[in-house]
Amino acid sequence: MDIVVCIKRVPATDSAIKIAADGKSIDPTGVQFELNAYDEYALEQALRIKEQLGAGSVTIVTLGPKESKKQLDDCLARGADKSVLLLTTDWAYDGASTAAALAAWIKTVPCNLVLCGRQAVDSDNNQLPANLAARLGFACVTEVQKLVLENGVFTAERDIEGAREVVTCKTPAVISCNKGLNEPRYANLKGIMAAKKKPFVEVPTQLGPRAMEIVSLTLPAARAAGRIIGTGADAVPALIAALRNEAKAL
Amino acid sequence: MSNIVVIAEVRGGVCKRPSFEVITAALQLAAASGAKVTAIACGAGLDAACAELGKSGAHKVLAIDGASFANYSGDAYAKAIADQCKALAASAVLMAHTAMGKDLLPRVSALLDTGIITDVVAVSFEGGAFGAKKPVFAGKATMTVRATKSPFCASVRPNNFPAAGGGSGAEVQKLAAPGGDLLAVVKEIIAAAGGKTPLQEAKVVIAGGRGMKEPQHFKLIEDLAAAFGPGVAAVAASRAVVDAGWRPHSEQVGQTGKVVSPPLYFAIGISGAIQHLAGMRTARTIVAINKDADAPIFKVADFGIVGDAFEIVPALTKAIAEVVKNK
Numbered sequence: 001m002d003i004v005v006c007i008k009r010v011p012a013t014d015s016a017i018k019i020a021a022d023g024k025s026i027d028p029t030g031v032q033f034e035l036n037a038y039d040e041y042a043l044e045q046a047l048r049i050k051e052q053l054g055a056g057s058v059t060i061v062t063l064g065p066k067e068s069k070k071q072l073d074d075c076l077a078r079g080a081d082k083s084v085l086l087l088t089t090d091w092a093y094d095g096a097s098t099a100a101a102l103a104a105w106i107k108t109v110p111c112n113l114v115l116c117g118r119q120a121v122d123s124d125n126n127q128l129p130a131n132l133a134a135r136l137g138f139a140c141v142t143e144v145q146k147l148v149l150e151n152g153v154f155t156a157e158r159d160i161e162g163a164r165e166v167v168t169c170k171t172p173a174v175i176s177c178n179k180g181l182n183e184p185r186y187a188n189l190k191g192i193m194a195a196k197k198k199p200f201v202e203v204p205t206q207l208g209p210r211a212m213e214i215v216s217l218t219l220p221a222a223r224a225a226g227r228i229i230g231t232g233a234d235a236v237p238a239l240i241a242a243l244r245n246e247a248k249a250l
Numbered sequence: 251m252s253n254i255v256v257i258a259e260v261r262g263g264v265c266k267r268p269s270f271e272v273i274t275a276a277l278q279l280a281a282a283s284g285a286k287v288t289a290i291a292c293g294a295g296l297d298a299a300c301a302e303l304g305k306s307g308a309h310k311v312l313a314i315d316g317a318s319f320a321n322y323s324g325d326a327y328a329k330a331i332a333d334q335c336k337a338l339a340a341s342a343v344l345m346a347h348t349a350m351g352k353d354l355l356p357r358v359s360a361l362l363d364t365g366i367i368t369d370v371v372a373v374s375f376e377g378g379a380f381g382a383k384k385p386v387f388a389g390k391a392t393m394t395v396r397a398t399k400s401p402f403c404a405s406v407r408p409n410n411f412p413a414a415g416g417g418s419g420a421e422v423q424k425l426a427a428p429g430g431d432l433l434a435v436v437k438e439i440i441a442a443a444g445g446k447t448p449l450q451e452a453k454v455v456i457a458g459g460r461g462m463k464e465p466q467h468f469k470l471i472e473d474l475a476a477a478f479g480p481g482v483a484a485v486a487a488s489r490a491v492v493d494a495g496w497r498p499h500s501e502q503v504g505q506t507g508k509v510v511s512p513p514l515y516f517a518i519g520i521s522g523a524i525q526h527l528a529g530m531r532t533a534r535t536i537v538a539i540n541k542d543a544d545a546p547i548f549k550v551a552d553f554g555i556v557g558d559a560f561e562i563v564p565a566l567t568k569a570i571a572e573v574v575k576n577k
Contacts, residue, residue, distance in 0.1 A: 134360035139433035211365020
């Protein structure tokens with residue numbers, strides 16, 4: 001099975017976000033970037049499927065700036081076979097143009113399965129996998145927390161509000177991965193050395209016309225300072241009174 | 251007159267509450283842009299759901315009804331809905347940002363060859379263009395966008411608009427669900443044990459962190475949630491305790507978990523890492539209980555108690571049970 005894993009370089013989740021002078025993007029000064037957390041589950045699942053079948057390939061692709069090579073290299077070090085950078089300096093905030101660019105590239109390579117993280121933790125769109133599937137005409141299951149491959153059929157489980165949905169599909173498919181699907185492996189020294197010899201391709205990419213334009217990016221208003229009601233269990237009656245009378249929350 | 255389409259979510263014959271919230275957003279846009287609201291529902295046996303939708307204030311209800319649509323199918327629903335959106339020349343297509351909405355609306359937008367903005371908390375129509383506001387970086391910032399392509403597709407965050415209702419009864423039009431092969435098939439829906447309140451729909455969220463020291467101590471958190479009565483409060487957890495395997499990921503609040511915005515949020519034994527704050531800072535009232543008076547959680551909490559959660563929480567549970575009993 002030829003598997004494509006879509007990843008994204010995003011600000012680390014412990015980053016404080018500052019707005020750039022243009023008022024439409026973040027100020028990257030001092031921000032550490034990392035592999036999007038959900039993409040780690042997608043990569044791990046791809047490696048496990050390849051191991052289960054004992055054949056096939058795992059190709060990592062990202063749409064982003066030159067600096068994304070660091071995250072691609074990390075994926076190669078963990079066991080992926082090759083990496084592709086769809087090089088653009090545009091911020092891929094717009095779901096439609098991102099999905100269109102990825103779909104156009106995927107159509108040019110052998111691919112039975114696309115694995116993605118459930119969402120990128122920068123734009124938090126949670127729309128790319130299903131968008132991509134519709135553009136490719138592939139089957140799709142999103143936010144998967146359990147995945148079994150047997151006799152060429154995937155059985156996936158996903159959380160819906162108050163229940164779990166069990167879905168089956170065949171390839172070609174797009175599956176988006178949620179936390180809890182697996183325990184991602186980390187790169188070891190041998191993997192890091194091996195990664196240096198693995199194929200890396202850079203494809204200059206122009207995003208199509210945007211379907212959305214950013215008007216502004218703002219920081220939310222700070223919450224008004226609260227107060228410490230007291231110490232220990234003795235403070236409970238005062239808390240109940242504050243919740244009732246001030247917050248009208250009880 | 252142009253049409254704003256709301257994709258209604260029907261599960262088990264019932265239209266879900268977030269869909270009525272989306273109708274409120276759609277009616278705002280309809281008033282501003284001079285359009286009508288058409289609600290589209292997919293399923294099998296939609297009469298009761300359509301009667302409810304008919305009273306929502308939507309101008310028309312379209313039911314795509316048939317045995318082949320009994321279970322949700324992302325590919326089949328998307329195609330049928332996109333075809334109707336084209337026939338209606340929809341100017342906007344809205345849906346709730348739920349498990350179904352996150353799966354379905356992106357496909358509909360792709361089939362309509364247009365853009366999509368998700369998890370929006372406000373919508374607008376100004377100067378001939380649709381727009382929306384959405385939290386990004388898990389709520390550390392807010393992005394305002396304007397659509398430059400039509401139709402405008404947006405998924406709306408639940409618990410953010412009031413539910414629509416009080417309409418006099420709109421026309422319901424029925425269409426037969428198409429047959430044909432499905433690419434992905436829902437085989438089974440397994441209900442969560444014990445009828446737990448979904449985290450993002452709960453009026454009260456009680457979150458526990460590493461300060462609970464042992465997984466079994468979450469019994470105290472569960473007891474406090476139960477004291478609010480059935481269906482009111484949900485248990486949540488910080489990333490640290492989910493990563494430690496104490497609690498399931500479905501309970502995690504924060505940047506790699508869920509973003510919640512309940513009327514009342516309790517953070518118990520949670521220091522308040524930036525990832526956690528991102529997931530709960532829009533709760534209306536926040537209460538923090540922590541032994542460390544310098545914990546960052548106290549900077550966002552409206553009310554705090556410093557001290558030992560193992561003493562405070564049982565006392566709080568008792569007091570809440572008393573309040574609920576006397577209501």
